[in-house]
Amino acid sequence: MKKKIISGLLALSMLCTAAVSLTACNSSSDSSSSQPSASSTEAKVKSIDDLAGAKIGVQLGTTGDIYASDYEKEGSTIERYNKGADAVLALTQGKIDCVIIDNEPAKAFVAANQGLKILDEPFAEEEYAICVAKNNTELRDNINKALKELREDGTIDKIINNYIGDDTKGKTPYETPEGTDTSKGELHMATNATFEPYEYQEGGKVVGIDAMIAQAICDKLGYKLVIDDMDFDAIITAVQSGKADFGMAGMTVNEERKQSINFTDTYTKAKQVIIVNG
C-alpha cells in the first residue's frame, strides 16, 4: 500500500516539474515573440551618448570590441560573442541594447533582420590593412607593391564596387587573367568568413572583397591563394606563428596589433556603427 503511495507521490512530483518546465517554456517563448515590439518602444540606445551604462554586444577581438571596452569604465557591460551574427541575434532577442560592428556587415545584418536599424552617426572611422608576420618583411613589401599596382589600375575600386553600392553590385568582379602563373607555390590567407561583404561563405567557398583582393594580389605575385577560415581572434596568432602567411579580415590598423604583427598599406576605409532595435 505504502509503495503505491510513494510511487504515486513520485509520479506526481515528476509530472509537476514537467508541467512547470513546459509552462516556463511557453511563457518564455510568448514573451520572446512580443520582445521586439516591447524593446522597440523603449530603445535604450539612441545615440553614442547613451552607450554609457548600456549592454553592448560586440564580436570578440574586433575593433568594435576594443573601442567598446573603453565604456566599461563608464558602467557599460560588454557582451563579447564569438560571431558578429550571434551578437545581432542576441540584440533581436533583447538580451543586449546595441551591437557595435563594422558598417558593411552591419548593413547586411540589418537587411536580414527586421526591426533593426543603424544609428546615423558613425561610432568610429578606421582603415583596413593586411597583416603579415614581423619577420616576413619581404612578403609585406611584395604585397605593398601589388596593392599599389592594383590601386593604380583601378582593380581595387572595381572589386569594392562589386560588393558595395546598389547600382554597381555584382557588375565588376575580378577574374584571374588567363595563363596566370602560380609557380611560386601557395600563400595561406587567414580570415574569419562571417563578415559580409568583406569575407563570407557562399556555396562552400570564402568570397567577398578581401578574398577577391587577395586573389588579385596572389595573381600578381605568382602564388596560388589558399583561404583558411578561423575565429577572428585566432587570425593574428596564426599569422604570427606561421600557420598562415597573411591575415586579411577587414582588419583595422591599430597600435596594439602593430606590436605583434606588421601591417601592409591600407586598402580601404571603413567605419564602426551602432545597431539598435528600432
Next chain:
Amino acid sequence: MEQFFSEIAASFERTFITDDRWLQLLAGLGVTVEITLLAAVIGVVLGFLIAIVRSTHDMQLMGRKCSKPSDYLLKVLNVICNIYITVIRGTPVVIQLMIIYYVVFASLREGIIAAIIAFGLNSAAYVAEIVRSGIMSIDKGQFEASRSLGFDYKSTMIHVVIPQAFKNILPALGNEFIVLVKETSVAGYVALKDLTYVGNLIRSRTYEAFFPLITIAIIYLIIVLILTFFLKKLERRLRNSDH
C-alpha cells in the same frame, strides 16, 4: 639570453598586469565556479529523481504487467525519463547551451541562468544513470531483509539502499563533476565571462597564446585537484564507516 627573459617578462606583464587582467581572470574563475556548483546541484537533485523513477520502474515493473493506476503512471514517467536521457546524452552540450540561451529562454537577459540550467540539465542525465547503476548494484537480499524487518519501500530506499549505493557511485559521480567543471569552458559561446572566455579575451588583446592558455589550463587543473582531494576524503570517511 637577457633579451629572452625581458621578452618573457614583458609578455607576462601584458597577460597579467596590464588593465588588471589578473582581476579579470579571478572574476572568470568566479563565474566558472558559480556555474559549476549551481549546475551540479541541479544535476544531482534532478539526477536522483530520475534515477529513482527509473530504478523503481526496473525493479517493480520490468517484465510484469501493470496492475494498478500508479503502475501506468510509473511507466509513463519512465518513458519520459528515458527520452530525456537519450536526448541529453545524444547531443553536444554546447548545442544544448545555445538552444537554452537562444531558443528556450530567448528573452532572458542573464546568460548565466541559461548556462546553469543547460549544464544542470546536461549533468542530470549522466548523474541519473550513475545513481541508477548504484541502486541496481545493491543486492536484492538487502531489500528483502529490510522489508522483512518492517521498513516500507521509502525507508528501505533512504536507510538501506541509497547509503550503500552512494558509496559505490562516488568515484563515478566525482568523474561527472570533473567533466562538468571542464565542460563549462564553452560558456563563452553565450558571451559569459567564464575562465576560458577571459583567456580568449586576453589573447585577443595581447595576441599571445602562451601565458593565457597555460594559465587557464593550470587553473582548471587546480580546481579539479581540489575537487579530487575532497572526493577522496569523503570516500575514505565513508569506507571507514564500513565494518
